[in-house]
Every structure is written in structure tokens, then in C-alpha cells.
Amino acid sequence: MTLQGSAVCLGADIDTDVIIAGRYLRTKDRRVWAEHVFEDLDPALAARLKGAVIIAGTNFGCGSSREQAPVALKEAGVVGVIASSFARIFFRNAINVGLPVMECGEVRCRDGAPVSFSLEGGWVEVDGVRNDATPLSARMLEIIRYGGLVEYWRAQQ
Amino acid sequence: MSSLSERILGAPAGSYVDRPVDRAFVHDGTGVLTLEAWRRMERESLACPERLFMLFDHIAPANNSTTAVLQGELRTFAAENGLHFSDIGGGICHQLMSEGIVRPGEVVVGADSHSCTLGAFGAFATGVGATDMAAIWASGSTWFRVPETIGIHLEGDLQGAAEAKDIALDYVRKLGMDGGTYMALEFVGGGAESLSMESRLTIANMAVEAGAKTGIFYADDTTVQYLGGYGVPAAPQAAEEVRYARELTLDLDDLVPLVAAPHRVDNGRPAAECEGIALDEVFVGTCTNGRYEDLARFAGMVQGKKVAVRTIVVPASRSVLLKAVQTGVLSTIIRAGCVVGPPGCGPCLGAHMGVLGEGEVGLSTANRNFRNRMGVGAEYYLCSVATAAASALAGAIASPEGAP
Numbered sequence: 001m002t003l004q005g006s007a008v009c010l011g012a013d014i015d016t017d018v019i020i021a022g023r024y025l026r027t028k029d030r031r032v033w034a035e036h037v038f039e040d041l042d043p044a045l046a047a048r049l050k051g052a053v054i055i056a057g058t059n060f061g062c063g064s065s066r067e068q069a070p071v072a073l074k075e076a077g078v079v080g081v082i083a084s085s086f087a088r089i090f091f092r093n094a095i096n097v098g099l100p101v102m103e104c105g106e107v108r109c110r111d112g113a114p115v116s117f118s119l120e121g122g123w124v125e126v127d128g129v130r131n132d133a134t135p136l137s138a139r140m141l142e143i144i145r146y147g148g149l150v151e152y153w154r155a156q157q
Numbered sequence: 158m159s160s161l162s163e164r165i166l167g168a169p170a171g172s173y174v175d176r177p178v179d180r181a182f183v184h185d186g187t188g189v190l191t192l193e194a195w196r197r198m199e200r201e202s203l204a205c206p207e208r209l210f211m212l213f214d215h216i217a218p219a220n221n222s223t224t225a226v227l228q229g230e231l232r233t234f235a236a237e238n239g240l241h242f243s244d245i246g247g248g249i250c251h252q253l254m255s256e257g258i259v260r261p262g263e264v265v266v267g268a269d270s271h272s273c274t275l276g277a278f279g280a281f282a283t284g285v286g287a288t289d290m291a292a293i294w295a296s297g298s299t300w301f302r303v304p305e306t307i308g309i310h311l312e313g314d315l316q317g318a319a320e321a322k323d324i325a326l327d328y329v330r331k332l333g334m335d336g337g338t339y340m341a342l343e344f345v346g347g348g349a350e351s352l353s354m355e356s357r358l359t360i361a362n363m364a365v366e367a368g369a370k371t372g373i374f375y376a377d378d379t380t381v382q383y384l385g386g387y388g389v390p391a392a393p394q395a396a397e398e399v400r401y402a403r404e405l406t407l408d409l410d411d412l413v414p415l416v417a418a419p420h421r422v423d424n425g426r427p428a429a430e431c432e433g434i435a436l437d438e439v440f441v442g443t444c445t446n447g448r449y450e451d452l453a454r455f456a457g458m459v460q461g462k463k464v465a466v467r468t469i470v471v472p473a474s475r476s477v478l479l480k481a482v483q484t485g486v487l488s489t490i491i492r493a494g495c496v497v498g499p500p501g502c503g504p505c506l507g508a509h510m511g512v513l514g515e516g517e518v519g520l521s522t523a524n525r526n527f528r529n530r531m532g533v534g535a536e537y538y539l540c541s542v543a544t545a546a547a548s549a550l551a552g553a554i555a556s557p558e559g560a561p
Binding site for chain 2: 013015017018021022023025026027028040058059062063064065066067068071085086087088089092093096097148149150153154
């Protein structure tokens, strides 16, 4: 599965509170989360996420287990998140809600640069420069292909 | 030899295993998405309702009608499907699970990142998200990657005003916020054995702040005695000689009261270095430091005095609150000028009951000081109960060292 988008560069230790703040959690309306995603980091960021590939440093998604964080990113139009490392709960949640995520050591990132990446091939290209990444397991790929764990489960029944 | 996590999960580090879950819990926050995912799965019944818990703590009581409606759906679902249920005022999920529910050797999963708290009992306890939890509701099991283990050797004894929270802030600053990612932290050594259950819960609670999957203590006589108080039989776990992926030794004799400065949990430094920073609010409570031992320690320091800044105290559970009433700890706290909130998370997650305003500075016994978490545009320092008490009296950050 090769995916494409334009780069949005973020730093290290992006926590789930900053992805979607606690004050927006008491709803089931995903549009609310998409609208307020990254609000406390940069209120202008949400508008740039459609078709974006987020490229971040270490420990992306640390903190709270709130699944609204990957849902907010997906709902806002994020194609995928590439990070040097992920907090483990966020990583599981992202796969479970069908948001493509992949670990990739060091990536030279430029905002707006064209990005393509392959979840099974294990690579990320930014501005035409290819970086090796950690491919997803076969099961994770299947879950992503179905669009999330719920859809995957329903298909197994 | 195997780490405790490997023994409980029954496989060497690095293996992927499917395991039945002995206890699984959600709260009013993560329960909403769990229920939604569960309904979308279109299963007919829960695999094992007797192992499932729904415990309201995050916004309890509800702060507005939207929250109340969402909580109502959960309440009805729990009643109709036979989940163990604790309504508003019961207390924080991790605390309730620690009051005679979780036992050594169990696999415990909570839909909350601080579920690692329960590793204090020698259980493998970790947090997951809502959809993972819905799959547990459906199947009674989940998958794990068996973690490598960092051995944290606690040597010596705490001195002066230093307490368990300072141990937690110390290992987080030494490992860093991602130093334990995907791994388990195993607390061993004479210093670990000397700690009370309450202190072990405080220390295990913050494992996730170093990115870890769990923080785990071996069950020993202290564990057995504590659970015995709830009528729960338990046996000690014999420690084996473990080859750790990494080791860290903390000398408790040298530990001083610490604070974690904004906006990182690993930004720990001696409280004495921050003395004099003016405060707008002090908060004592949470799954880290809202237990009876904490409230009693706080009361002991503010007894007969008045706090100089608005101070919110939130007991971790109803039984903590009741004990504090019975022993007079609560009246001491109220007489000192503190506000007492209903058992639960209080303002920790930034949703209600004591969040800070822009430009305000707070000091808290909680576990996260992320930017804007407990109030947009505010600054939050994390500390121990003793540091909170000394600072509440001073109206500014103060080290409890030398406090009367």
C-alpha cells in the first residue's frame, strides 16, 4: 500500500492532549475533534491537514490513551503519520482506527514537501529522498486495509 | 531467567501472544468510544461480563448535559449487561481496582494510560484504547508484545521529606519521557520491599510517563497483608535473577523532594531550586497521590495552619474519603482552608473542577504537566504531597525539607 501526501513537520513528544484537548472529548461527533485537532499547538494547523503526511520525531502520541487522538487526525484528512518512534498505546489505537502509521528513524522534513510511503515496503520518500522505515506486520496491514479493527472483525465473522 | 512480565505472559520478551484478560475496565471517558466500537462490531453478547468493570471518574459528576447523556448511555449499558459498575463519587478507576480487586499474577487491562498503576500488585497491568477494549469485551482476550524489562533497583531508605512521588519523578527524569517505550519497568531491591502498597501504586502509576507498558513490583508480605485486609487471599512471588535490557539504580538515601517543571514530566529538579515561584493553585489528589496515606500526610503538615493559595484536595475513592472523615484528616484539611472535591480525577485532565486560567501557575500531585492540559495558557508543576503541603502554606513553591 503506497500512500502520498504533503509533509507537515512536527517535533518530538507530541502528546495526545495537544492532538485533541480533554475539553473536547465529551462528544461522539468526530467533526468536533477534527476541527480542534492540534488547537493548543497551532490553531492554524487543522486547516493544513487534508492530504497531509505528518512527519514527527520520537514518542509521537505520548500520554493519554484517548482514541479520539488518531480519530481526529484521520477525520481531519491526515493520510498517515511517520515518526521516529510512537507511544505504544497511540500506535495500537492508530492501527485500530485505520490511520496508517510507520516508524522511520531520521527524516529530513520540509513543510509542504511531497511525501510517499509504503507500509508493507517499509520506506518513506520526502522530496524524492528515500528513507528506510519499519514495515507493518501482515495483521496490522490487514486491519489498515479494512479501515480499522471493527471493520476487520466484522469481515472475519 | 524471566522477568515478572515474561512469567505472567508466559513467553520471552519480543514474542507476540494472545492472552485472556483477568480484569478489564473503562471509565466514563474511554467507555463512550468503547461502547460505540462494541456496537459497531455487532456482537450478540459480552464474552465475560464478570471480568469487566465500568468506573466513572473522569468527569464525575457530569459537567453539562452532553456529558450527562453520554454517561447515561454507559450506565444503562452496564446495568443491562452485568458489568461491575461504580457511579459518580465511587472514585478513580485505578484506585477502585486496587481496593481488593486486582491480584498478583493477573493480566489487567484498562482503557486508560495509567492502568500500569496496578502493576504494584505483581500483576501485568497496562493501558489500551477504546477499540482494543471493545475487542476484549467481545473476546475476553487481547494481544501483547511481551516487553523487554528495565530493572529499577531501589536501594536504601527514603530520608527526610522525600516520598514515593519523588522516586517516580526521579526515574522519569532519568529515563526520559520515552526511555521506557514498549518496555516494562520492574522495581526491585531493598528499597522497593520497604515501600507501602500506597507508595508502590504511586511509583507504578508513572511508568507510562516514561513511555513504559507497565511498572511492576513483586508481590511480597506487604502485598499479601494489604490484600488480606480486603479478605483477598494472595501469595508472594519469588524474585528470580533477571537479565534486564537495562538497569537503573536509585539511591533513596540521597533523594530530595523534586518538582517536574512545565511542560515535561521528565523535567524534574530539586524543589529547593524552584522555591519562591508564586502559585495560583495547589491540587492534591489523582491516581498518583490521592490515597489515604497521601491525605493524612498532607493533613499532618497543614494542621492548625491556613493555606495561602487556593488549594483543592480530591480523595481517590469513597473509601479514602470515608477513612479521612473517620480519622479527622478531612476536617483538618477543611479547617486549613482547602476545598474538598468528590472522589474522582478532579481537574487532572483539564475538563472541570479546578482547571487553571491563562497565565496562572499551579502545583499538583498529578502525573502530567503537558502544555495546556490542566488549563489553556497555564503552567503546571508536579510534586509530592509534602511539597504540595509546604507550598500551599507558603503560597509559592517551597521544599518540604525543614518544614515543621
